[in-house]
Amino acid sequence: MTDSSNHKVAKPANLRRRILAGGAAGLTIAGAPFVSRMAFAQTGPIKIGFPTPLTGAFSAEAQDQVRAAELAVKEFNAGGGFNGRKCELLVRDDKLNPGEAATRTLELIEKDKVDLIVGSLSAATQLSINAVCKARKVLFNSISQSDAINEAKDWSFYTFHEALTPHVTAGAVARYAFPKFGKKVVYLTADYAYGHEMVRGFQRAGQAFGMQTLADIRHPLGTSDFSSFLPRIQALKPDVLVLCNFGRDLVNAAKQVTDFGLKQNMKVIAPVLLYTSRQAGGADAFEGILGGTSYYWGLEDRIPTAKIFNDKFRKAYAGAAPSDYGALGYAGIRSVLQAITEARSTTATAVANVMRKMRYDFYKGSQSYRLCDHQSVQSVIIVESKSKAMKDKYDVFNVLSIEAPDENNLRTCDELGHKVLS
Amino acid sequence: MAEITLQLLMLQLLTGLALGAVYALLAIGLSLIFGMLTVVNFAHGAFFMVGAFLGVYFLTVTGSFWFSLVLTPTAVGAIGLLCERFLVRPLYGRGIDYPLLLTFGLSYVMVEAMRVIFGIDGVPTSTPSELRGVVNVGFGMFPLYRLFLIAATAVIVLALWLFIEKTRYGLIIRAGSRDNEIVRVLGIDISKIWLLVFGLGTAIAGLSGLLAAPTRAVNPEMGIPVLAESFVVTVVGGMGSLVGAVVAGLLVGVVFSMTSLFAPEYAELSIFVLMAVVLLVRPQGLFGKAGLMG
Known part of the structure; x- marks a missing residue:
């Protein structure tokens, strides 16, 4: 049964390939400008899958993640991409449901053939997304808070955690x-x-x-x-x-x-x-x-990269200030794109190896991934909500204090069960 | 575990009654429509949600909570009238699942419409300034607005009771729910009555949306859990019984509140357990058999 059905599928595929080959030859003969386009088509764009709960209780945060992620993608493409390859963001609604998140991620990997996955907005869905990515050795950069994702039992070499941990x-x-x-x-x-x-x-x-x-x-x-x-x-x-x-x-x-x-x-x-x-x-x-x-736009008076990021976001979205989780969407995408550029490759292992060594400052000051669990070590901002003396509708918090990035505030590699990679 | 004092129990009871007031209002609308039209209105939660959105909208436009209190049920009721006239009416006599599926689909359309008009983030709300703050109720502090909720529900229920018991239209409605054939034979256009009842039921749903709006986040999905809860209340009280809707609404609120005190993890489950127990002991619901006004 399986054999015969395979044959049935194989025939039209072969046929199509032949037509494509013929077409390609024709184009090459027709003129030089098409050659580069064919080369481009062979490698295609860098595809990043972005599962996030567009509907449900966290939809407002998820929408802002997408907005900021798209900003990072546009920026990358405007800068010429990598080797002429542009980046394409494939956003999927995981409905805040771990099962749905796993299904969407699987589709992104198997059907859409994405190069890597960035996203999630729930401690629960990110674990199911991570499980799917881990099994298929696809790089996943999570932009939502979780402690479990750093623990050895859930973690893999391809797991990165851009967000803070609880x-x-x-x-x-x-x-x-x-x-x-x-x-x-x-x-x-x-x-x-x-x-x-x-x-x-x-x-x-x-x-x-x-x-x-x-x-x-x-x-x-x-x-x-x-x-x-x-x-x-x-x-x-x-x-x-x-x-x-x-x-x-x-x-x-x-x-x-x-x-x-x-x-x-x-x-x-x-x-x-x-x-x-x-x-x-x-x-x-x-x-x-x-x-x-993890972020408040008001940091811009003391952190230069925050100012740059805010201004870009305001320009792209009618003056709106980026949210905390939005900023994570931006950083999550920029990290992997920068790693791809530096690695000169989109394979998960090469990208992961670069990310492990990266020191970066995209929007909130210096950050780096801890070697044993790929947790992004970063600052925490303590804020208080205000109801008076607000300059505009974006001016909602007073920044009270900033806790500087410090590995000692994380649970130790030992406690998380990591032995080899520390 | 904190010490359980009488004061705490009283406060918890009052919280439950305020919670139950909204349940009761919702169930009245649902029950009215079912009792009269035998239409199971799956869009009831959506009418509630639209009421909350329009309520906030009218509040912003007119600047007065009281104007909004009049405009919102009128507008939602008008939407209800249109729905009955052009969507539900062609389905009468075709079995109970036709209008059920129609209103189910309608709820999706309404949620999507609100997403398009107001965005998926919802709109911010605040308590009307006249009703802000907490008052001492003798055994503790309680938000003034929630006391207003209980009072408003009492007024609405009383007005509805007077309308149904003491007016000519109420008489026709009661007669129509018992035997619409006879009412028709007596020369009354029953379809007008059905139109009126559907409009009234949805107007009450819209009104409860407006009343609930200052206490919670207003967003397009807010009607979904509310629909489930109001079905629980209607089943506990007895489908089609107004007295049942009020009693069961308050009962469900109090059961939820008391479970929250002793076992918060089971609070949500508790009202479904209550429903299961009522269905086992009295399948028709607490006031199910006695007809519309019980």
Whole structure:
């Protein structure tokens, strides 16, 4: 059965190849200008697959990732590409579903023949994308927070992690906030990998300050009403309430926490204080909420590359400021494209070998990948949402502090289970 | 685990009632349409979502929450009227799954339309300034707006009850839900009544969208979980029963709220467990048998 059907497929393919060959010969004879185009067609564009949740609770963040990624691609193509090869971005909607993410990634690799994968926006989907890439030895640069992706059991030589990890982000926020605001903490946590990892990050860093967890209240991903969790939080009388959720969950939680007057009695912290959530939730809901972020456009007054990146983004998108996750889309694409150019190759091993050694500063100051797990070592910015003295609608945070890139803030290679490549 | 005090339980109960108020309103609209037209309106969540978007829009344009409170149900009800007249009406007499599939498709169209008009990020909302802040309810602090939600629901339910019990149209609606053949024989144009009821049901859905808007993020997908929840309420209360919708709405809100206090992980599951138990013990729902006004 299999044999005969293979033959059936093979025949038309051969036929087509013959026609193509004939056509190519004809073109070569017809004129020189076509020769270079044929050479171009043989290698084709560099294809980057970009799975991300365009629909669902994180759609606002995902859209900005795509916008910034397209900016990086345009920039690369305007600079002539690599060996005349332009880059093509293939964006796919993974619907925030790990199964869907795996299917889309598989399609990108098998059907669309992408050279590598950049993307994802969830601690859960990036693991399923990584699993598919790992099995097929395709390079994957993840631009979403996760701790598990660095661990030896999930990691492969082709896995890179451009985004921060919950361990580092929560750690930085904890080191900043706990000495200032008190020791008694309640967590309101989205019940999936991201939320759990954030809580763990806080608790690890909080040990040094004698932090005390009063409760870790878990809610399902995609909760629209948090009101029924709030009287208990009020009754527990914590010093700090930590919102370990993301996207629309964070918007709703911030809004309802404000409505219930919780901010009067406790400091509210979001480990990842999203620019997009703040924009969607409005100034009142986020007023005074403190958190960490991988990027805020307001860095431009102290970091030259941030200014350059912001200006490019503003020019391309009608004056809009790039978001934190958007900036990660930009950096994720630029890293791999720069590595391709330096490696003079698109094979996964060659690109990975260059990326391992790269020191880069695309938008937020110096970064590099740690050798054992390919985690991008980078700064964490501590910001606070403001509701007064805003210059324009993009001016939403005050930068309170910047924690400089430091390998010591990451979990050790040993702890992650890496032995060989350190 | 925190100490469970009476104050905390009371506050939790009140939170549940405020939550239940929105459930009840949604279920009333759904139940009204089902009880009268035997149309299972799968676009109910979408009408809720459109109500939230239009509510915020009218609020921005007129600058007044109260104007929006009048304009929103009118506009959503008008959309409902058009849908009944041109989409649902041709399907009467063809079996219950025809309008079900139609409204299911309609919900997708409405979600997509809002994505096109307002973008997929949704629109920011804030509590109307008159209703902002927290008040002391005797056993703790509670947001004023959520108290308003409970009061507004009570007013709407009362108005609806008066309309159905005390007016000529209400009489026809009640009669029509019992036996529309007889009503027709008596010389009443039943299709006009059905049009009115569909418009009324969707207007209430739109109104609940507007009322819910200040408490949560307004985005095109916000109606999807709401549809599931309002079906749970309708099934618990009994399909077609208005009293059932109100009682079950509040009950579901309180069950959800109390489960959140003791086992937050199971809060979402709890309302489906409630539905399963009710279906096992009383398959027609709590007030299912007694007819439209129970």
